[in-house]
Amino acid sequence: MNTPSSRSPRKAKGQGAERREEILAAALKLFTEFGLYAVSTRQIAQAVGISQPTLYAYFPTKDDIGRELHGRAFALLAQSLAAGDRGPIVSPECLMEMLRIYVDFGLKHPEMYRIAFMSESVQIKAWWKPQDLTLSPETQSTYGVLHRELADLQARGLTVDVDPSALTQSVWASMHGLVSLLIAKPGFPWVERELLISSHLKLMARGVWRG
Amino acid sequence: MNTPSSRSPRKAKGQGAERREEILAAALKLFTEFGLYAVSTRQIAQAVGISQPTLYAYFPTKDDIGRELHGRAFALLAQSLAAGDRGPIVSPECLMEMLRIYVDFGLKHPEMYRIAFMSESVQIKAWWKPQDLTLSPETQSTYGVLHRELADLQARGLTVDVDPSALTQSVWASMHGLVSLLIAKPGFPWVERELLISSHLKLMARGVWRG
């Protein structure tokens, strides 16, 4: 009413798909810097250059923005792991190399990793309820890559003799622990990062490898 | 005004210290079930049986309630670890026993562990800023127990030859990874829990122990 010309209808833009991407990009940036719950929908809208209700034309809920980012982070991680797959693991070094991809992903995209594995609300609403015990496709592929390699490794008799699923979950948990703590507690007096990572990988390889 | 007698001044209660405890207990329960950000101050107040503004007579901020619980969780974990200290570690089984205390604590008090290591907002406000690089006394003691044991173990030449601090952080990260994932993702198709834990501990012990 008062300033009808203040509108900026984003002329000549394609469909709504690009707007969606703009929103996701802005949200990811803000979530990363300030945390999911410290960012308001109005801040996101302002960063994109639109009004706050417009967000709801693209996402039914604020949490859905987080969830979408969550899914994408998973997919990107799985993709990184798959891309780094060098075929069958034949040596401890080979195993360490694969695990390092996981670490590198987390440290290179802390915002992604945070949203994928360390975000609170999204997790509680998505996972806390014991109703759906199925894995999302993204989780499947991420976890699947690791499981396949380790199961194969064990089938060839190169690992310690424990259940391959248990081994996979154990290794995954260890890697996740390292990455999440490094991301979550930058103020902690960690030893030099490369030293920490390499010794962690060595620890894993020693634990997994037979003999 | 309308129902002045509806007040319940909690007669004959001691000082305010007990009220504080009631608030903390109620908040812990609610935070655990619904998550830090899904719980409102009014819900906490109602659970305690007081009005919402009264909370602010005991805590300056909602986040301060979370922070207090956070500190207590840390303290309790450190206490558990210290209580389980059986003196010098002389065998891999001995090491595994100590690490199991950590796991047991997390799984026995998931609400505590969640608040101590997996809470988001409190962490961001408390740790994200790189200003204070000092460790809180609680963290000191928790981390310290593990570090002391492993450093001692290495001094006696029983571990692999890596920096003892790196080893400690690596082991801690691995344990944290397992506990936090078990807590955060109950819907994940984990292998039988005891199997997972014991194989995880074996993995650790194998990785740490020399030879």
Added chain:
DNA sequence: TCCGTGACCGATCAATGATAAGTGATCAGT
């Protein structure tokens, strides 16, 4: 009896996530 202190409450604030209703540009069909 009076007064002060401390625990507590209702009313209210600004900000939040979300909804409703409306505005104006664009485009197909006549």
Added chain:
DNA sequence: ACTGATCACTTATCATTGATCGGTCACGGA
């Protein structure tokens, strides 16, 4: 050229949130 539908977007508004304000009530010492 006119019309009507549609789309992207807006302002106005809602209930709820964390937090503040001033006041009220009971009780204990003078």
